[in-house]
Amino acid sequence: xxxxxxxxxxxxHVRQEDGVGVIAIQGEMTGFAEEALMNAYNExxxxxxxxxxxxxxxxxxxxxxxxxxxxxxxxxxxxxxxxLLACGLSEHYRQIFDLTRLNEAIGLYDSxxxxxxxxxxx
Amino acid sequence: xTTRALWRNRSRPQETPDTPPVKPPVAPAPVxxxxxxxxxxxxxxxxxxxxxxxxxxxxERLALDxxxxxxxxxxxxxxxxxxxxxxxxxxxxxxxxxxxxxDYSSDDRRLLGNLATQAAPAVxxxxxxxxxxxxxxxxxxxxQELRVARLIQQxxxxxxxxxxxxxxxxxxxxxxxxxxxxxxxxxxxxDGRIGFVxxxxxxxxxxxxxxxxxxxxxxxxxxxxxxxxxxxxxxxNNLLVENIPPKMFVTCLYALLDPASGHLTFANAGHDVPYxxxxxxxxELRARGMPLGLLPGMQYxxxxxxxxxxxxxxxxxxxxxxxxxxxxxxxxxxxLQALMAEPTxxxxxxxxxxxxxxxxxxxxxxxxxxxxxxxxxxxDGGPGDGREVLARFELPSRPGNERRAMEQVAEVVAPLGLPxxxxxxxxxxxAEATMNGMEHGNKYDEAIPVLIEVAxxxxxxxxxxxxxxxxxxxxxxxxxxxxAKLAGQQSPRGWGLFLIQNMVDEMHVTTDDVHHTxxxxxxxxxxxxxxSTE
Numbered sequence: 317x318x319x320x321x322x323x324x325x326x327x328x329h330v331r332q333e334d335g336v337g338v339i340a341i342q343g344e345m346t347g348f349a350e351e352a353l354m355n356a357y358n359e360x361x362x363x364x365x366x367x368x369x370x371x372x373x374x375x376x377x378x379x380x381x382x383x384x385x386x387x388x389x390x391x392x393x394x395x396x397x398x399x400l401l402a403c404g405l406s407e408h409y410r411q412i413f414d415l416t417r418l419n420e421a422i423g424l425y426d427s428x429x430x431x432x433x434x435x436x437x438x
Numbered sequence: 439x440t441t442r443a444l445w446r447n448r449s450r451p452q453e454t455p456d457t458p459p460v461k462p463p464v465a466p467a468p469v470x471x472x473x474x475x476x477x478x479x480x481x482x483x484x485x486x487x488x489x490x491x492x493x494x495x496x497x498e499r500l501a502l503d504x505x506x507x508x509x510x511x512x513x514x515x516x517x518x519x520x521x522x523x524x525x526x527x528x529x530x531x532x533x534x535x536x537x538x539x540x541d542y543s544s545d546d547r548r549l550l551g552n553l554a555t556q557a558a559p560a561v562x563x564x565x566x567x568x569x570x571x572x573x574x575x576x577x578x579x580x581x582q583e584l585r586v587a588r589l590i591q592q593x594x595x596x597x598x599x600x601x602x603x604x605x606x607x608x609x610x611x612x613x614x615x616x617x618x619x620x621x622x623x624x625x626x627x628x629d630g631r632i633g634f635v636x637x638x639x640x641x642x643x644x645x646x647x648x649x650x651x652x653x654x655x656x657x658x659x660x661x662x663x664x665x666x667x668x669x670x671x672x673x674x675n676n677l678l679v680e681n682i683p684p685k686m687f688v689t690c691l692y693a694l695l696d697p698a699s700g701h702l703t704f705a706n707a708g709h710d711v712p713y714x715x716x717x718x719x720x721x722e723l724r725a726r727g728m729p730l731g732l733l734p735g736m737q738y739x740x741x742x743x744x745x746x747x748x749x750x751x752x753x754x755x756x757x758x759x760x761x762x763x764x765x766x767x768x769x770x771x772x773x774l775q776a777l778m779a780e781p782t783x784x785x786x787x788x789x790x791x792x793x794x795x796x797x798x799x800x801x802x803x804x805x806x807x808x809x810x811x812x813x814x815x816x817x818d819g820g821p822g823d824g825r826e827v828l829a830r831f832e833l834p835s836r837p838g839n840e841r842r843a844m845e846q847v848a849e850v851v852a853p854l855g856l857p858x859x860x861x862x863x864x865x866x867x868x869a870e871a872t873m874n875g876m877e878h879g880n881k882y883d884e885a886i887p888v889l890i891e892v893a894x895x896x897x898x899x900x901x902x903x904x905x906x907x908x909x910x911x912x913x914x915x916x917x918x919x920x921x922a923k924l925a926g927q928q929s930p931r932g933w934g935l936f937l938i939q940n941m942v943d944e945m946h947v948t949t950d951d952v953h954h955t956x957x958x959x960x961x962x963x964x965x966x967x968x969x970s971t972e
Contacts, residue, residue: 344841346838347837348837348838377841377869379840379866379869379870379873379934380870380873380931380932380933380934380936380937381873381931383933383937384929384930384931384932384933385930387920387923387924387930387931388930390924391923391924391926391930394924406862407859407862408859408862408863408866411859411863412866412937415936415937415940416918416920416933416936417920417921418920420920421920421924
């Protein structure tokens with residue numbers, strides 16, 4: 317169903333750094349975040365950026381619909397031969413990434429710096 | 439029974455279906471009509487015939503005057519041959535005048551006497567066979583009627599009991615062989631309230647079943663319009679009075695429960711008074727009112743109370759209190775009230791049934807339907823309870839409200855000092871279960887709330903989330919598999935139930951006709967923990 321009853325509590329900050337599209341996620345990853353996430357992804361991968369990094373350090377809440385959005389994102393990234401990375405996950409959401417095996421498809425790092433260093437190191 | 443038969447005048451021998459053919463006369467003769475003869479029961483003629491065993495009676499010479507004798511004479515009967523078998527008059531052969539118009543000779547009379555002696559047992563056997571056939575047919579008819587009555591009742595009784603967080607409902611119904619008119623029903627209201635009905639129709643079998651079906655329908659439609667139990671019974675009574683056979687009526691109790699607050703409103707139409715078990719003892723829930731279907735314009739008292747955690751209310755039928763012991767002692771109200779006060783480990787219903795069986799003995803032939811409906815509020819940690827309700831609240835089914843659910847639950851369980859990681863997992867499970875309830879169960883209808891109960895049960899923390907799922911299963915057919923999802927073989931969504939199952943130690947789902955409850959269990963002691971850091 318389309319949900320519009322509540323205000324989406326989500327903000328995406330996108331920037332490019334060293335050939336990596338970085339999306340800093342602030343707020344709630346729920347069904348409400350779909351449009352914001354897809355827009356941010358388009359912006360981040362503009363110019364065929366080979367790597368997109370999702371920074372979850374500002375994540376307040378992610379539900380199963382949010383996980384579904386990440387799967388959709390992964391499918392798009394695979395189609396465009398892009399790599400998807402993530403950082404800043406709390407222990408709880410790291411466990412959920414383990415549980416759902418998202419950690420096998422998305423490279424996980426503690427911080428943006430660590431992720432960017434890993435990309436730079438090739 | 440020897441006298442209610444229809445005696446037939448056989449003014450001449452001829453074939454009838456009841457007797458073996460008698461040898462026809464050589465020459466065709468005019469056929470006289472068979473005149474039916476009615477000999478009233480108690481006619482002295484019958485006693486005379488029976489006493490004159492196998493004798494041939496000359497009707498003209500009978501020194502008797504009675505309606506039976508006059509009837510024989512009027513029909514032109516000359517000789518009457520009583521058919522007596524084992525001292526019992528089973529028939530009569532009546533003969534008119536001989537075709538030759540000569541008198542019956544003594545040879546004729548001897549022959550006829552022998553004939554009567556031999557025919558009597560044969561006629562008796564035929565009568566017995568016929569009687570047995572009729573009795574068998576009657577038994578079949580009664581069995582068929584019982585089957586129909588049982589079918590109607592079983593079709594109309596609820597298939598499931600309400601599954602509501604914070605409450606336990608149990609129902610027991612055991613029809614007597616003859617199938618009495620007991621019934622019970624649960625009526626679910628959109629705001630989460632539940633109506634409890636128990637009733638008993640006078641009479642048994644199909645008539646009772648049909649009146650029960652009518653009453654149930656009237657109660658349901660009226661309850662949906664009027665809600666308040668007193669008004670519901672009043673209107674049902676007025677509608678039923680016009681539609682019920684004379685001398686039949688229905689006793690009925692109607693109670694309306696708000697599960698969120700425990701508030702109970704009830705009215706009673708002459709039914710056995712329910713018992714309420716409280717910490718202080720077992721008390722009656724009294725409300726006056728006439729049975730339904732007797733008189734129009736009746737008023738019904740309506741009373742209300744609030745059930746506290748750990749309390750229960752028993753609705754029952756007279757088949758329970760009026761059961762008899764082998765020594766014809768009655769089970770009775772005082773015994774039931776005393777038994778309800780006894781501490782029981784689990785559900786009260788099996789306990790009461792055990793005591794009933796002890797009382798009636800194993801050879802008990804159940805006299806009437808036995809019906810019980812038990813409504814129990816989960817406990818609050820009273821002595822020996824082991825269960826403590828920490829909070830019970832409702833949330834409108836609005837997108838995003840699952841966050842309120844998880845935050846409120848987190849607040850409630852804060853004093854338990856759960857490790858952060860365990861708390862996070864519980865919060866996710868609560869959010870997912872609430873979201874499922876609001877979306878799949880309540881279709882995001884804000885008028886329909888989800889009910890959430892947080893409780894401590896011994897070493898477990900439980901969170902029960904109830905929606906009005908109307909038996910629709912959560913649409914999550916296969917376990918989610920990331921590889922399949924990435925390959926486009928599964929929808930990217932469908933993680934909810936998987937998450938719930940993996941975030942808590944146990945998950946239990948219960949459903950009824952209307953509600954769907956997911957109970958999440960977290961073990962509070964370390965030994966019960968399951969892979970919180972896999």
